[in-house]
Amino acid sequence: MKKFTVSELTKLIKRLIEKNFTSSINVVGEISNYSVSTLGHCYFTLKDENAQIKCVYFKRYRLQNLDYEPKNGDKVIITGDLTVYEKDGNYQLLIKKIEYDSIGDFYKxxxxxxxxxxxxxxxxxxxxxxxxxxxxxxxxxxxxxxxxxxxxxxxxxxxxxxxxxxxxxxxxxxxxxxxxxxxxxxxxxxxxxxxxxxxxxxxxxxxxxxxxxxxxxxxxxxxxxxxxxxxxxxxxxxxxxxxxxxxxxxxxxxxxxxxxSEYYITIGDRIDNLERHLIKEFEHSLIMKHQYLDTLEAKLLKNSPINRIKQKIKQLEIYENSISSLLKHKLSVREKNLSDIIQRIIPHNPVERLLHSYSIVDNLLKIIESIMVAKIQVNKDKIESYITLLRLLNPENILDKGYAIIIKDKNPVGSVKNIHLEDELEIRMRDGYINSFVTGKKIWRK
The missing domain is CATH 3.40.50.2300 (Response regulator)
Structure with a gap:
């Protein structure tokens, strides 16, 4: 007994169905589960009392039949091709035309x-x-x-x-x-x-x-x-x-x-509010007690021997700060006199000659820097010329000559073998792209 893969069996069923339905057929049924994709394609189920079949109504055919907009519950006459969608293994109708018949039995x-x-x-x-x-x-x-x-x-x-x-x-x-x-x-x-x-x-x-x-x-x-x-x-x-x-x-x-759950959510909120209120009242009472204790402590300190000792300590600190200020003033005067003496000595200091030498070195460094900048610019020009050459060799530039790139699932396609019927492709050209739906393919035999 021959063994089939799922793909082989599905392809065989697809050929059998499409071989026996070589032309479009008319089917009467009721629309259900109607939806429209972001690309404008429509998907729905056509049913009667005993069976149903999936239908696909592509945007290009919808635009040719704008006199009727399908909706759930309508009884319609479908004109389309019977085929098998291999990815899901389902047989379906590819709709070319829909005509309104009446309100469906289900909705009636x-x-x-x-x-x-x-x-x-x-x-x-x-x-x-x-x-x-x-x-x-x-x-x-x-x-x-x-x-x-x-x-x-x-x-x-x-x-x-x-x-x-x-x-x-x-x-x-x-x-x-x-x-x-x-x-x-x-x-x-x-x-x-x-x-x-x-x-x-x-x-x-x-x-x-x-x-x-x-x-x-x-x-x-x-x-x-x-x-x-x-x-x-x-x-x-x-x-x-x-x-x-x-x-x-x-x-x-x-x-x-x-x-x-509304009651339980509400009662929970009320409990939370009461809890917050009690905490607030307790904190307020605690603050008042602290304030009262602070008042008693202030009265105690005011009449305490410790407070008198602290006042004497503050007087000593004042005397100490006064003496310190006087000493700082005298030290500042001495520092100024010393600074004046140093300023008179500086012109005769060998350090000045050393500073002059530093100036000469700085000029030489600037000359070297200028030479390096010039060399960098030459190398930069070379790099830009290489970049221009790379751009000329960019494969996408060939699009300007009328060629196109086929994109499937965001990746370039290099072979017809990687494309399947009913795939949605993006054909990228020089000034934009085209969305395409594969209805047939042919492989060149070598």
């Missing part, structure tokens, strides 16, 4: 359910229960193996929230999860005196992953929960039906933990 069902429940008052503010400020015990309906419950508990601990958390396990994805969650809400209604809050939680996902939270029966069970409810389904941009019927909707499980 979502809007119908939303309008129906809204009309019945399930979204009304007056029907929403108030979330307690001081929470002691909370029930969390979520998957026990997901990251959501871990993030939730980690945030409570970080905020010092002394909240008892009971996990009511339930899958949070797939149609089978709906009835399990409904049953959990039904059981929870028997524990209205045990819990302060119920949190329905999931750590994000695509619109398809969150679709169970748009189920009408699940939303009704969530609304019927007698305990105040929080929806933390982890999707900041989009809302689910459960978000609308919940007593409070937050964007993520972490945000739910932050909301429930």
């Amino acid at each position: 069902r979502f809007e119908e359910t939303k309008r129906k429940l809204e009309k019945e008052g399930l979204f009304d503010t007056e029907n929403k229960k108030e979330i307690p400020y001081f929470v002691k015990r909370v029930a969390v309906v979520t998957s026990p193996s997901g990251a959501a419950i871990k993030d939730f508990i980690r945030t409570l601990r970080k905020n010092g929230a002394n909240i008892e958390v009971d996990l009511w396990p339930a899958p949070v994805q797939g149609e089978d999860a709906i009835q399990v969650i409904i049953n959990q809400f039904s059981y929870l209604n028997q524990f209205t005196n045990s819990y302060d809050v119920v949190v329905l939680m999931r750590g994000g996902g695509s619109l398809e992953d969150l679709s169970i939270f748009n189920d009408e029966l699940l939303a009704r069970a969530f609304f019927a929960c007698k305990i105040p409810t929080i929806s933390a389904i982890g999707h900041e941009r989009d809302f689910t039906i459960c978000d609308f019927v919940a007593d409070l909707r937050v964007a993520t499980p972490t945000a739910a933990a932050e909301k429930l």
Whole structure:
């Protein structure tokens, strides 16, 4: 049996698919998870009730179809080429044209359910229960193996929230999860005196992953929960039906933990403020006591024999300073007389001749310095000529003659073998660069 590498197998699958789909095809489906990259390329999922396929809509084709801007939930007719992206091993559609067909089935069902429940008052503010400020015990309906419950508990601990958390396990994805969650809400209604809050939680996902939270029966069970409810389904941009019927909707499980921690954070701040106030009052009292002690000490010193002795010591210091000043004055007069005598002797001092010799040496040093500067300038001119020669030999100067440098991942490419289909390249020319997408390549055979 032949052994294939992953690359060989992927290339074989790519050839099989592209061999059977040699021309563009039309595909009908609903847009989901639509996003635009910084380069202007669009990526999304095209789906129906049973399957989905990834799509790439490059900027150059978008600019040719400006009459329609795709968005999530639209049902569209796609014209494009079926291919395999070898790096990920996924088959995908390279879109050339998108035509709007209608609102997608997913969004249509979502809007119908939303309008129906809204009309019945399930979204009304007056029907929403108030979330307690001081929470002691909370029930969390979520998957026990997901990251959501871990993030939730980690945030409570970080905020010092002394909240008892009971996990009511339930899958949070797939149609089978709906009835399990409904049953959990039904059981929870028997524990209205045990819990302060119920949190329905999931750590994000695509619109398809969150679709169970748009189920009408699940939303009704969530609304019927007698305990105040929080929806933390982890999707900041989009809302689910459960978000609308919940007593409070937050964007993520972490945000739910932050909301429930508010009392504990506030009480912690109040304790800190009281602690600072007590410390301030104690310091103020201590300062007053010190001031009182200083006053008593001053009175004691004023009437103490020690103070009289200190006054006599100060008088002695005054006499000492006066005598010292007189001696310094006489010494200064003597120093001036000595200085005058030295000034008269200096003109006849041999040191003057030595200073003259120093002047001659300084002149010679200046001459030597001038010669050295001239030589340095000659060497500098030579170096500049070498630099000019190096610039003439710079390989990038060849760009002025109409050639180009191919850059991939910030590195020059020297061989076609280093380039793969669908790579994004930068073609650097004399006055700028061009971003290019590889749609084909050919290697010269020697």
